Amino acid sequence: MYYFRVIKLYIKYSIRIKLNYKTDFYIEMISYLIQLLMSLLFFEVIFLRRSSLLGWSVDQIQILVATSFVINILYDSIFLESVSKISRLIKNGYLDQYLLYPYKYFFHLSVNKIDILRLTSLLPAIILIIISVNNLEMKISYTAIISYLVFILLAVVIKFSFTIIVSFTAIYLVQNMAVKYFFNSLFTPLSYPIQILSKSKLFFPVLVIGVSLSNIPVNSILNYQKILTSSSILFIIASILIFIFSMIFVKFSLKYYNSGGE
C-alpha cells in the first residue's frame, strides 16, 4: 500500500511540473514522433524497391519498429529521469538522502522522477501496431496479446536493470559518461529484425540484447501459435536473472560508496 501511495505522489508532482513547462512537453512529443518516422523511413524506402526484407513484410517491420518505441517510451516514462541522475547523486554525495529513507531506497531511486505524461507519446506507436496487425489479417488470441504485453514489460525490466548497473559504476569510475553512452547504444538495434544476428558472430554479444528486446515480444504475436519457444523462455529467465543481479550489484557497490562531494 505504501508503494502505491508514494507512486501516486510522485505521479502527481511530475504532472504538476510537466504542465508548468508545456512547450518542453510538446517538443518532447514531436521529438518522439520524428524518431518514429525516421526509423520507419529507412525501412519504407527499402520496401519501395523490395516486397520483403529478410523474410519480413512491411507490416511486420512496422510492428517491430512500433514495438521498439513502446519499449523505449515505457522505459523513459517510468525510469529514465530517475535512473539517469543516479551517477550525479553518487558523485556529489546526495545519494545519502535516499539511503536514509525509511523504506526501500532502490524503489525511490528508480521511480522518484516518474513521468507519466510522457506515455502520451505512445499513441502513434500503438496506432501503427493496430493498423499493421489489421493489415496482416491475423486472428490473434488473448493469450498472444497478454504474452506480448508481458514480454514488453520484461524488456523494460532488462533495460532498467542494465541502466541501473551502469549508473552505479560511478562509484568506481571517475568519469562514466562514455560508459553510459556505450551501454545506451546496446539498445539501438531494437527496431531491427533478429536475422541480422546471423551475419554478426563477432558482434553477437553486443547486439543480441537490443535485438531480442523487441523481436521476442513481436514474435509472440506474429507466431502466435507458438508463443513459448526456447528463446522466449530464455528471455524470461534472463530478465529475472539480470534484475536480481542489478540489485545485488547495487547493494555490493554501496559498500564502496564514500559520500564524496558535499
Add this chain to the structure above:
Amino acid sequence: MSNKYLVISQKKIKQTFIYRVNLIFTFLGNFISFLPIILIFLTLGFNQYIGNYSGNDLVIYYIAAFVVSSLTYPNIRYEIVNDIHSGNLSNILILPFNYNIYIIIETLISNLIFMITTLVFTSILFAINYINLSMISLGNFLFFMLFLLFGTSLSIILGSLFSITAFWTERVYGFAEFLEYVIPLAMGAILPLSLFPDIIKNILLYLPFSYLSYIPVNIMLGKFSIDEILLHLYLLLTWNLILLALYSYLWRRGLKVYRGIGG
C-alpha cells in the same frame, strides 16, 4: 601557423588522449548504433540490389559514410554556446588570438582523432567480410579526398553557424535535438539520397548537407560522371563561400547583441 595556434593544437591533442577510454567508448557506442544497418545489407547478400546499389555497394557506402561523417558531421560546438551563455566570451575576446581560428583548430583535431579511430575499427569490418573494393579507382579516390577537404570546411562553418544561434536564444538543446534527426537524413547517412522518391532526392541533393557524406562517398564509389563531379565541386565551393559570408555577418551581428552577462 603561428606558435600560439600550435600550442592550442598540442593542448587539444593532449586533452583528448587524457580521456582516451572515453574516446574509445564513445566510438564503440557510435559503431554499435550504425552496425545493424550494415548487417541488414550483409545478411541480404552482396548480389542483391536496392535501386542502383548492390549489397556490396551499400555495405561500402555505409562504412564509408560512417567514417566520413565522423569528420564532417556539423556538431553544435557547445564550447561556443557555453562561452556565449556564461559570458566567458568577453574574457576570450580580449586574448591575443582569433576565437574563430581557435574553434576551427579544436573542432578539426577532435574530429580527425575520431575519424582515425573510426577508420581503424571499421577496417575490421572490411577484413572479416571480404568486401570488394575494386570499384574504387585512383581518380575517384583523389576527387573524394578533395570533396572531403572542402566538406570538412563546410561542416565547421555549419557547426559554427548553428552554435552562434546562442547569441539570440537562451536554450539551444531543442534546436540541437531537431538537428540530430534532420542532418543525418539530409547527409545521406540514414539512406543513400538516390533511394528516396525523386522530389525529396532533388531537394536534398543540392542542400549543403549532401556534401558532407552522400556526394563524397558516391564519388568514391564511381556513381557520378566527371561532369557531375565538376558541377558538385563548383556547388560545394559556392556553399562554402555563401555560408562563410553568412557566418561572418551573423558573428558581427551576434557580438552587437551579446551582453556578456556573467563573464
